[in-house]
Amino acid sequence: MVLxxxxxxxxxNQNNELYKAFFENNGTALFIIHDKKVILSNPGANKxxxxxxxxGRYPPEEFSPEFQPDGIKSSVKADDLxxxxxxxxxxxxxxxxxxxxxxxxxxxxxxxxxxIDGVIxxxxxxxxxxxxxxxxxxxxxxxxxxxxxxxATPTPVYYKDINGKYLxxxxxxxxxxxxxxxxxxxxxxxxMFSDIDADFFTQKDKELFDSPGEKxxxxxxxxxxxxxxxxxxxxxxxxxxxxxxxxxLVGFFIDVTEQKxxxxxxxxxxxxxxxxxGLELLDEIAIYLSEIIESSMLFIGIPDSKQQSITMxxxxxxxxxxxxxIFDLQDIPCQIALNNKVTIYPKDVQVHFPNAxxxxxxxxxxxxxxxxxxxxxxxxxxxxxxxxxxxxxxxFAHSIMEIFALHISAxxxxxxxxxxxxxxxxxxxxxxxxxxxxxxxxxxxxRTPLINIQGYSREIDKDIQGLGNIIQNQNISQDxxxxxxxxxxxxxxxxxxxxxxxxxxxxxxxxxxxxxxxxSRAPSDIRTVNxxxxxxxxxxxxxxxxxxxxxxxxxEKLPSCIADYNQxxxxxxxxIENAIKxxxxxxxxxxxxxxxxxxxxxxxxxxxxxxGISANHIDKIFELFYRNAKSKKNKGDxxxxxxxxxxxxxxxxxxxxxxxxxxxxxxIVTMPNKKM
Amino acid sequence: MLEDTIILMAEDDSGHTGLxxxxxxxxxxxxxxxxxxxxxxxxxxxxxxxxxxxxxKGKTFILLLDIRMPVIDGIEILKIIKSCPDLQPMPxxxxxxxxxxxxxxxxxxxxxxxxxxxxxxxxxxxxxLENFASFLKVLQVPAIG
Numbered sequence: 108m109v110l111x112x113x114x115x116x117x118x119x120n121q122n123n124e125l126y127k128a129f130f131e132n133n134g135t136a137l138f139i140i141h142d143k144k145v146i147l148s149n150p151g152a153n154k155x156x157x158x159x160x161x162x163g164r165y166p167p168e169e170f171s172p173e174f175q176p177d178g179i180k181s182s183v184k185a186d187d188l189x190x191x192x193x194x195x196x197x198x199x200x201x202x203x204x205x206x207x208x209x210x211x212x213x214x215x216x217x218x219x220x221x222x223i224d225g226v227i228x229x230x231x232x233x234x235x236x237x238x239x240x241x242x243x244x245x246x247x248x249x250x251x252x253x254x255x256x257x258x259a260t261p262t263p264v265y266y267k268d269i270n271g272k273y274l275x276x277x278x279x280x281x282x283x284x285x286x287x288x289x290x291x292x293x294x295x296x297x298x299m300f301s302d303i304d305a306d307f308f309t310q311k312d313k314e315l316f317d318s319p320g321e322k323x324x325x326x327x328x329x330x331x332x333x334x335x336x337x338x339x340x341x342x343x344x345x346x347x348x349x350x351x352x353x354x355x356l357v358g359f360f361i362d363v364t365e366q367k368x369x370x371x372x373x374x375x376x377x378x379x380x381x382x383x384x385g386l387e388l389l390d391e392i393a394i395y396l397s398e399i400i401e402s403s404m405l406f407i408g409i410p411d412s413k414q415q416s417i418t419m420x421x422x423x424x425x426x427x428x429x430x431x432x433i434f435d436l437q438d439i440p441c442q443i444a445l446n447n448k449v450t451i452y453p454k455d456v457q458v459h460f461p462n463a464x465x466x467x468x469x470x471x472x473x474x475x476x477x478x479x480x481x482x483x484x485x486x487x488x489x490x491x492x493x494x495x496x497x498x499x500x501x502x503f504a505h506s507i508m509e510i511f512a513l514h515i516s517a518x519x520x521x522x523x524x525x526x527x528x529x530x531x532x533x534x535x536x537x538x539x540x541x542x543x544x545x546x547x548x549x550x551x552x553x554r555t556p557l558i559n560i561q562g563y564s565r566e567i568d569k570d571i572q573g574l575g576n577i578i579q580n581q582n583i584s585q586d587x588x589x590x591x592x593x594x595x596x597x598x599x600x601x602x603x604x605x606x607x608x609x610x611x612x613x614x615x616x617x618x619x620x621x622x623x624x625x626x627s628r629a630p631s632d633i634r635t636v637n638x639x640x641x642x643x644x645x646x647x648x649x650x651x652x653x654x655x656x657x658x659x660x661x662x663e664k665l666p667s668c669i670a671d672y673n674q675x676x677x678x679x680x681x682x683i684e685n686a687i688k689x690x691x692x693x694x695x696x697x698x699x700x701x702x703x704x705x706x707x708x709x710x711x712x713x714x715x716x717x718x719g720i721s722a723n724h725i726d727k728i729f730e731l732f733y734r735n736a737k738s739k740k741n742k743g744d745x746x747x748x749x750x751x752x753x754x755x756x757x758x759x760x761x762x763x764x765x766x767x768x769x770x771x772x773x774x775i776v777t778m779p780n781k782k783m
Numbered sequence: 784m785l786e787d788t789i790i791l792m793a794e795d796d797s798g799h800t801g802l803x804x805x806x807x808x809x810x811x812x813x814x815x816x817x818x819x820x821x822x823x824x825x826x827x828x829x830x831x832x833x834x835x836x837x838x839x840k841g842k843t844f845i846l847l848l849d850i851r852m853p854v855i856d857g858i859e860i861l862k863i864i865k866s867c868p869d870l871q872p873m874p875x876x877x878x879x880x881x882x883x884x885x886x887x888x889x890x891x892x893x894x895x896x897x898x899x900x901x902x903x904x905x906x907x908x909x910x911x912l913e914n915f916a917s918f919l920k921v922l923q924v925p926a927i928g
Contacts, residue, residue, distance in 0.1 A: 547883060551850075551851050551881045554880040554901070554903055555798075555799065556798075557903050558798075558799060558901055558902075558903055558905075558908065559799065559802070561904060561905045561908070562802040562905050562908060563802070564905075566802070566805070605797075608798070609798060724854075
């Protein structure tokens with residue numbers, strides 16, 4: 108059938124004004140297709156497709172992309188749909204169009220058949236639904252966005268319906284509980300968590316639903332997937348449907364366990380610092396810190412000057428293990444930490460340090476070492492924690508340790524300054540003591556010869572007068588009461604002798620005091636000293652006396668020490684001279700010299716079989732001008748041991764004595780063998 | 784002090800011993816004076832080897848002690864005498880060069896009956912011993928036992 112399009116159109120136009128008004132003023136596109144051509148279209152259709160006149164054109168091919176979004180070719184799909192419509196089955200579908208300017212838009216298309224003059228044609232009604240479509244897509248996009256947001260957010264989020272049944276969880280919540288979201292769906296708190304006070308949550312839900320405008324916040328302790336109880340802060344609010352009715356609640360929870368621990372730790376630290384100090388505080392910190400970070404072993408250590416070993420000054424061990432207070436730094440992670448580098452091995456520390464036997468013995472997995480620096484940033488020690496389990500949260504333990512490390516460093520500084528001060532005070536006290544001693548000595552030992560000098564000079568004076576009297580009276584009388592010339596002469600001699608010996612005594616005392624003062628002020632040349640060489644030299648120097656008194660000196664090989672060569676030599680000389688001076692008259696003198704290394708000290712023992720010292724004098728032998736009465740004939744200045752002890756003190760060493768009367772004495776000299 | 788009161792003197796410096804003896808004699812003390820040049824010898828005189836008092840009962844004694852002496856010093860002797868019930872009443876005088884307040888205090892606390900410092904200037908030394916002698920002359924001394 109062939110139709111005259113124009114005549115048809117005009118007949119519709121003319122015959123129905125109402126229909127025309129409806130047809131022409133409608134924003135919807137209306138057009139009639141017959142035989143793949145538009146035979147009639149309204150202005151809305153023209154406008155929609157951006158064509159002057161749609162008549163004679165075919166939108167499914169001319170105003171459509173080649174393929175529809177479902178991948179079917181537009182022309183093929185259109186044929187099918189039109190055929191179905193022509194067959195009496197009206198079609199409703201969405202169609203992607205292209206305007207004449209190339210812009211795409213979605214239209215909702217209705218196709219029905221229409222019979223005009225006995226010919227069945229297709230009536231197409233197209234509504235532009237781009238806006239609706241855009242809304243829909245935005246909605247989908249938003250949904251997707253929300254989903255991703257929830258997925259990505261590290262905070263656990265969940266939502267429940269008004270009956271307390273779980274609707275959903277995000278990934279973080281799944282991870283926290285270690286459960287799959289499906290397991291939760293449509294379950295309540297009571298169904299899911301046997302260990303939770305379900306009534307508490309029911310009550311909280313009710314409170315929230317009763318005042319839906321408010322945000323709800325509360326704290327609760329929950330077990331996580333690993334069975335650890337965590338402090339959680341919940342934040343929740345309701346969500347509503349379109350009608351404004353409450354549909355359920357959405358909640359998220361924040362794990363504040365660490366923050367709480369931090370806060371507690373810092374609070375405790377401040378409390379402890381204010382009430383305690385020094386090593387006591389460090390001990391407390393070690394225990395406390397160890398508990399917070401759950402370490403198997405924690406210690407504060409100080410290296411030696413050569414950084415070869417470390418000494419633990421505070422430690423806390425929560426496992427049964429004996430530990431040496433000092434241990435070697437070779438091949439262990441502490442060595443790195445001491446190099447001013449934070450050292451963290453959350454696990455497998457043994458793999459990195461295969462030679463660290465202690466780590467193996469203790470079965471240590473995790474390790475954290477924090478350097479402790481002094482007030483000028485120099486490493487002064489290490490805070491070290493070791494764990495038998497791999498570290499779940501190394502960052503947490505590390506942060507806490509860093510905070511404490513600052514305090515420990517400050518405390519170490521304070522202790523060190525205190526020690527320095529103490530040492531100065533001690534030095535001062537010891538100097539004061541020496542000074543007092545000297546004053547005491549001056550008031551007695553120097554007075555003694557002075558009294559004699561003064562006294563006997565005046566006695567001489569008197570005796571000279573007596574002599575004068577005798578001479579004057581010689582020829583006058585022979586008075587028997589007069590002293591004889593001879594007795595006066597004898598007394599004069601005696602007086603002169605006392606004056607002489609007293610001046611000599613005074614000289615000895617003054618020289619001695621001077622010597623002692625010089626020792627105190629002598630500049631020291633501290634270095635490693637070969638003590639074997641010192642002994643050999645001393646034996647050479649004293650050879651005359653050794654041969655004369657038939658002394659046998661036995662010497663073993665001696666360790667070296669850190670000292671001033673000359674001063675130490677003087678010290679040992681004094682001890683050996685002493686041994687010779689106070690030898691026993693009834694037996695051959697034997698002097699045994701031996702030594703050993705003990706820790707940071709070298710110890711030398713000088714033993715004789717001489718007179719020995721009785722118990723009630725042993726405390727006094729190092730005192731100034733103290734002498735053994737039995738050897739008064741030995742003209743000692745009473746300074747030998749005082750000087751020896753003074754030198755020992757000067758060289759950061761010490762001297763002590765074991766002695767038994769009639770058996771002999773053993774002097775023990777302790778000297779440092781490591782530089783301070 | 785009786786004529787037969789014996790003065791026991793411990794003094795390690797023989798020069799001092801000479802000066803003290805001369806001046807006591809010149810000041811009119813004619814009593815027997817036994818001198819010991821250290822504390823040990825004095826104690827050996829006072830006590831027998833069993834540690835019992837060896838001084839004759841009924842006799843009177845006075846003790847003159849120097850402080851700084853070898854072996855056993857004056858303070859030790861003072862302590863021993865004053866803690867011995869038989870000897871406790873015996874007058875003990877410290878005659879010493881030391882004049883530190885601490886030492887003076889210690890001796891008095893231990894019960895010495897007088898503390899005299901030997902002056903350095905000889906005039907003062909003589910005067911001190913003269914005064915001391917005058918004092919001794921009028922001193923009442925209890926007998927041993």
